[in-house]
Amino acid sequence: MQMSSIVKTTADILFPFILIYGFYIIIHGHLTPGGGFQGGAILASGVLLLLLAYRYTESTKIVRQVMMKTLESTGLLLFIIAALSAMMLGAGFFFNWLSPGGFIFGDIVAFGSGVANLNTGGLIPIMNIAVGIEVVGAISVILLALLSGIKEKI
Numbered sequence: 001m002q003m004s005s006i007v008k009t010t011a012d013i014l015f016p017f018i019l020i021y022g023f024y025i026i027i028h029g030h031l032t033p034g035g036g037f038q039g040g041a042i043l044a045s046g047v048l049l050l051l052l053a054y055r056y057t058e059s060t061k062i063v064r065q066v067m068m069k070t071l072e073s074t075g076l077l078l079f080i081i082a083a084l085s086a087m088m089l090g091a092g093f094f095f096n097w098l099s100p101g102g103f104i105f106g107d108i109v110a111f112g113s114g115v116a117n118l119n120t121g122g123l124i125p126i127m128n129i130a131v132g133i134e135v136v137g138a139i140s141v142i143l144l145a146l147l148s149g150i151k152e153k154i
Contacts, residue, residue, distance in 0.1 A: 003053050011053035018046035026132035030121035036128040040135025047140045051147055060144070068140040075134030082126045098122035 022042035029035030047068075051059045086095035099122025100108045107119045118125070 003055075008053050011049050015046050015049060018049065019043060022046065022132075022136075026128055027118065027125065028116070029128040030124040031116045031118070036131025037135050039128070040132040041139065043132065043136040044139035044143065047136070048143055051143060056147060056150065059147075063140060063144065065141060065144045068137045068144065070137070071133055072137030072141060075130050075132070075137060079127060079130035079134065082123050082130060085123075094123070096122035096124070098126075099124075 022039045022045075024039075025034040025042055026036055026039030029039065047063055050062060053059075054062075083094050086097045087093055089095075089097055091097055098104065098106050099120065100106055105119055105121050105123070105125050107117055109117065109120045
C-alpha cells in the first residue's frame with residue numbers, strides 16, 4: 001500500500017528528532033532514568049516509522065538487514081570487550097576500572113544537586129552505548145523480518 005505524502009513528510013520530519021531523543025536517552029542513561037535498552041528501543045521506533053511510511057522495497061534500500069545485523073554484532077562485541085577489559089588489567093569481570101580517575105568517563109560525581117556531568121560513570125556509559133547499538137540492531141532485524149511477510153505484489 002502506498003502511503004500519502006503527508007505520512008511520508010511527517011515521517012521525514014519526525015525521524016531526526018526521534019534519533020536525537022534516542023541518543024540522548026542512551027548517553028544520559030547513567031545519570032537519568034533510561035539507558036541503552038530504552039534508547040535503543042526509541043531508535044528502533046524511528047526505524048519502524050520509516051519502514052511503515054514507505055513501501056517495503058523503498059524502505060529496505062534505506063534500512064538494510066545486513067547493516068542492522070552488523071549493528072547488532074558490533075554492539076554485542078563492544079559490550080563483551082567492555083566486560084573483559086578489566087580482566088586484561090588484572091581486575092574482575094566487569095570491574096569499573098575507568099571510575100574514578102579514568103581518562104574518559106572517570107570524573108568523580110559531585111556531592112549534592114547540580115548540573116549533571118556526562119564524564120562520570122566509568123564503564124557504565126560505554127555499556128549503555130553498546131546495549132543501545134545492540135538493541136536498535138536486533139529490533140530492526142526483527143521488524144524487517146516481520147515486514148518481509150507483507151511484500152507487495154508487483
